[in-house]
Amino acid sequence: MNRRPQANGDDAIPMPRGRRAIPSVEKVLQALGEMGAARPVAVAIVRRELAALRREPSVPEFGTVLLRIRSALNDQTLARIQPVINGTGIILHTNLGRAPLSDKAIEAMSEAGRGYSNVEFDLVKGERGSRAPVLEQNLALLCEAEAAAVVNNCAAALVLVLRQFTREKRQVLISRGELVQIGGGFRIPDILEASGAELREVGTTNQTSLEDYARAISPQTGLILKVHRSNFTMSGFVSSASTAALAALAREENVPLVEDLGSGALIATEQLISVPHEPTPAEVLRQGADLTTFSGDKLLGGPQAGIIAGRADYIGALKRNPIFRALRCDKLILCALETTIESYLNGTAAREIPTLALLQVSCDTLCERAEAIQAMTRELPLDVRVTSAQSQVGGGTLPGAQVESVCLELLPHALTLHELSLRLRRHKPSIIGCLSSGSYHIDLRTVFPRQDEQLVAAIRAAFND
Ligand SMILES: *Cc1c(COP(=O)(O)O)cnc(C)c1O
Numbered sequence: 001m002n003r004r005p006q007a008n009g010d011d012a013i014p015m016p017r018g019r020r021a022i023p024s025v026e027k028v029l030q031a032l033g034e035m036g037a038a039r040p041v042a043v044a045i046v047r048r049e050l051a052a053l054r055r056e057p058s059v060p061e062f063g064t065v066l067l068r069i070r071s072a073l074n075d076q077t078l079a080r081i082q083p084v085i086n087g088t089g090i091i092l093h094t095n096l097g098r099a100p101l102s103d104k105a106i107e108a109m110s111e112a113g114r115g116y117s118n119v120e121f122d123l124v125k126g127e128r129g130s131r132a133p134v135l136e137q138n139l140a141l142l143c144e145a146e147a148a149a150v151v152n153n154c155a156a157a158l159v160l161v162l163r164q165f166t167r168e169k170r171q172v173l174i175s176r177g178e179l180v181q182i183g184g185g186f187r188i189p190d191i192l193e194a195s196g197a198e199l200r201e202v203g204t205t206n207q208t209s210l211e212d213y214a215r216a217i218s219p220q221t222g223l224i225l226k227v228h229r230s231n232f233t234m235s236g237f238v239s240s241a242s243t244a245a246l247a248a249l250a251r252e253e254n255v256p257l258v259e260d261l262g263s264g265a266l267i268a269t270e271q272l273i274s275v276p277h278e279p280t281p282a283e284v285l286r287q288g289a290d291l292t293t294f295s296g297d298k299l300l301g302g303p304q305a306g307i308i309a310g311r312a313d314y315i316g317a318l319k320r321n322p323i324f325r326a327l328r329c330d331k332l333i334l335c336a337l338e339t340t341i342e343s344y345l346n347g348t349a350a351r352e353i354p355t356l357a358l359l360q361v362s363c364d365t366l367c368e369r370a371e372a373i374q375a376m377t378r379e380l381p382l383d384v385r386v387t388s389a390q391s392q393v394g395g396g397t398l399p400g401a402q403v404e405s406v407c408l409e410l411l412p413h414a415l416t417l418h419e420l421s422l423r424l425r426r427h428k429p430s431i432i433g434c435l436s437s438g439s440y441h442i443d444l445r446t447v448f449p450r451q452d453e454q455l456v457a458a459i460r461a462a463f464n465d
Pocket residue numbers: 153154155156182186227228229230231260261262263294295296305306395396397
């Protein structure tokens with residue numbers, strides 16, 4: 001007869017002699033009580049943690065096991081997508097969701113999301129219609145373009161453009177100074193390769209002339225791509241062919257010219273605050289680019305989307321490409337973008353769109369808020385200093401721009417900076433600041449005034465734990 005391993009306590013899990021028993025899933029779940037996670041999720045985490053224990057040389061006491069599992073459950077809860085307070089000063093922070101949406105865009109999304117909508121239904125004719133025709137028309141209007149189309153993001157817009165224009169002639173001409181990487185894992189040469197296009201590098205890193213392009217054009221050239229240096233600047237002995245000059249060459253050679261702007265401000269940002277000029281889609285189209293591509297969630301301040309604007313025949317061809325169907329946006333995105341674009345047309349963008357509004361808050365206002373927070377945290381065991389800072393726009397936008405800002409610098413008396421940062425990060429809502437030169441920084445440029453009280457509460461909680 002087979003001798004089965006001795007069950008231990010309330011458990012049927014076999015264990016080597018001399019080892020403390022691994023508790024059962026049920027025992028752990030009972031001891032956890034309210035776990036703040038749905039039961040199947042909690043069960044999966046408990047199983048995973050118990051399996052990990054099984055691989056360890058010794059099993060800790062039940063209390064320690066429970067602590068570990070609670071901490072794993074908390075980590076899981078923290079990993080859910082949730083609001084955070086952005087204390088980094090980076091207005092378009094890709095890790096923190098880039099552009100916060102306008103109230104109007106959020107209302108439009110929630111109304112459309114709650115029920116049915118005419119996302120692809122023509123209410124005039126009472127039949128199937130195109131997706132978001134008003135959005136496309138309004139985008140074209142703002143970009144001074146014949147037509148516009150919207151896909152998931154600017155990377156998708158580029159893939160679509162490359163697939164469409166390199167079907168027969170596979171070569172794409174790009175300056176060596178524009179073979180850029182944008183954020184994590186997005187490299188122009190990789191996108192090209194993934195799209196089946198063949199990269200033909202032109203010129204050098206710092207100098208690319210019109211003649212370089214002219215020499216490189218061949219019967220195999222399907223497209224000239226100009227890429228905006230959206231997240232870095234080059235200075236010194238630098239020159240590149242202008243859009244206008246390239247457009248003349250492209251027309252002569254009958255090759256489409258596409259300019260990838262990346263950010264693409266829809267208003268002159270330098271008129272809002274003192275930052276360098278960010279090229280607008282209308283400008284590059286006026287200079288002769290056939291198409292331009294840009295993001296919905298960078299300076300534009302809308303939801304994640306990629307916008308393509310320019311010649312109507314090209315936009316039509318892109319929309320007929322089967323890939324377009326795979327890259328199209330969801331109704332909520334279309335709704336939010338449509339509403340965001342209306343703020344531009346109504347002339348209310350600068351105050352309604354958070355990205356633009358945050359840029360314009362004066363340092364005096366930030367300073368007053370910082371001092372109020374300083375006063376409200378006076379009784380705590382830490383020094384709070386109000387200092388001037390430089391914010392970045394971020395997200396691949398206005399790389400040379402420094403926006404004057406105001407920081408709270410926290411110096412705890414009896415807590416390490418690391419521990420403070422951890423406690424603030426684990427608070428609800430989570431606070432994301434920066435550790436820099438021996439203190440913890442919260443840049444108020446990216447903190448909404450409505451969050452000041454939450455910030456104070458989080459700092460208090462960090463010291464009352
Ligand atoms: C940001 C950026 C992209 C990618 O845009 P996503 O909307 O993030 O896909 C492409 N090109 C340039 C120049 C950019 O700055």
